[in-house]
Amino acid sequence: MSQEQQAVERARKAFLTGRSKPLEYRIRQLKNLQRLFVEKQKEIADAVKKDLNKSEVGTQLYETLGLESEINLAVKKVKEWAAPRPVEKNLLTISDTVYIQPEPLGVVLIIGAWNYPWAVTIQPLIGAIAAGNAAVVKPSEVCVHTSKVMADLLPIYIDKELYPVVTGGVPETQELLRQRFDHIFYTGNCAVGKLIMEAAAKHLTPVTLELGGKSPCYIDKNCDLSIACRRVAWGKYTNCGQTCIAPDYILCEASIQDRVIEEVKKSIKNFYTDDPKTCSDYGRIINQRHFKRVLALTEDSTIAVGGDHDESDCYIAPTVLRDVKPDAKVMQEEIFGPLLPILPVNGLDDAIKYINRGEKPLALYIFTPDDKVIKRMIEETSSGGVLANDCLVHYSVNALPFGGVGNSGMGCYHGKYSFDQLSHLRACLIKKLNMEGVNDMRYPPHxxxxLGWARFFLLSNPDLGWMGRMALLAALVVVAAVVLQKYFL
Incomplete structure (x- = not known):
């Protein structure tokens, strides 16, 4: 039996003991997980530094701070989330108990990504724990050092049988995917997402796919270009452009292209100095394979800013490409690197048409002071999320669902959405063995x-308060008595 199969079997055996279900146990595990981020911050940051050249402050800011916030919310709200949820009734069920009961799915597989190795791996784990599941955690092998630290630390702080960590590369992941899970949560790219979904189909396992795509950024000529470009530059070059919701490219009118380039250039200097290579806050491409892929995307475009690179250090400077054509190499795939192409368009209509010709993106950004422009962009396009006059920060709002649509993914998470995504929302209706006269309308002979009575009971949906429901219930008792007398006496 492989180590992957053993891990899954141990997790399922542990889940079947029922120990993951009590709310007190879930809360204790979540608090233990939070202690990890407080007590082992240095080990976490050192590993991320080796993998992605993130500073310790940057690691807290972009990786663990959001996780601590998510844990705080889950600890505070899990009793409310897990409680029975009353629903509206119709006249036939007005005397019944009707509610939704969230219940754990079972054993969840979480396959993390390398670009934010803690944030995108542990965030769904928080939801899985809060929902009462067991979870097998598979960190990305591309982040070699972080994967090892995660495998070493998680079993110290949380139940190692319920939440095992499985390390390794493609063969180990393939072996995991041969096992039966109750849900698979994958963060990564579209090509692998299709393989995940194919493997899940063999067991009819539901999936959450957090993918990516080319997230557009439309800049209106009437907006404050200094502020807009500062925010775009931050969103683009954070983590060396290796962010699934980074603005992938800019759409703007040709008349403002030079000003956009100049403002982005200023922001690059302000953020990362004249020499980003020596700046502790500027990251590196994860490995040489991705370095070569990203660099090749510049071959048929004009570099307006940056372009410096060093293969031995996996360094590519913050780069802006001007007058980019729709058929350029850089426009054929998600960039996932520090290249910012600018495509000149003839205003808002042209921008909307261009966006709609492509696959639905994970995020869509609009910079404009005009609410009508924002409204049109929201109404006439589709994306996983939309953000006006800023970048990335919608990810930090755990009251918003985070997820894609179409090619950019399926399913969503964060906050209560994580809990619901990794729960079965079970429909419950509890009747009593009385008032049988009301049921006679459904029994043969028809x-x-x-049918007339059935239409009345099913199609009448009065909006009643508590007093109204009591009065209606009394009336139904009378109706039931009449029906009972008519048909049975």
Whole structure:
């Protein structure tokens, strides 16, 4: 039996003991997880520094701070989330108990990504724990050092049988995917997402796919270009452009292209100095394979800013490409690197048409002071999320669902959405063995009179308060008595 199979079997065996279900246990595990981020911050930051050249402050800011916030919310709200949820009734069920009961799915597989190795791996784990599941955690092998630290630390702080960590590369992941899970949560690219979905289909396992795509950024000529470009530059070059919701390219009118380039250039200097290579806040491409891929995307475009690179250090400077054509190499795939192409368009209509010709993106950014422009962009396009006059920060709002649509993914998470995504929302209806006269309309023989009663009960949906419901219930008792007398006496 492989180590992957053993991990899954141990997790399922642990889940079947029922120990992951009590709310007190879930809360204790979440608090233990939070202690990890407080007590082992240096080990976490050192590993991320080796993998992605993130500073310790940057690691807290972009990786662990959001996780601590998510844990705080889950600890505070899990009792509310897990409680029965009353629903509206119709006249036939007004005397019944009708509610939704969230229940754990079982054993969840979480396959993390390398670009934010803690944030995108542990965030779904928080939801899985809060929902009462077991979870097998598979960190990305591309982040070699972080994967090892995660495998070493998680079993110290949280239940190692319920939440095992499986390390390794493609063969180990393939072996995991041969096992049966109750949900698979994958963060990564579209090509692998299709393989995940194919493997899940063999067991009819539901999936959450957090993918990516080319997230557009439309800059209106009437906006404050200094502020807009500062925010775009931050969104683009954070983590060396290796962010699934980074603005992938800019759409703007040709008349403002030079000013956009100049303002982005200023922001690059302000953020990362004249020499980003020596700046502790500027990252590196994850490995040489991705370095070569990103660099090749510049071959048929004009570099307006940056372009410096060093293969031995996996360094590519913050780069802006001007007058980019739709058929350029850089426009054929998600960039996932520090290249910012600018495509001149003839205003808003042209921008909307261009966006709609491509696959639906994970994020869409609009910079404009005009609410009508924002409204049109929202109404006439589709994307996983939309953000006006800023970049990335919608990810930090755990009251918003985070997820894609179409090619950019399926399913969503963060906050209560994580809990619901990794729960079965079970429909429950509890009746009593009385008032049988009301049910007679559904029993054969079926007659027009019975159909008339059924139409009344099913199609009448009065919006009643508590007093109204009590009065209606009393009336139904009378109706039931009449029906009972008519059909049975």
């Amino acid at each position: 007659t027009p009179k019975k």
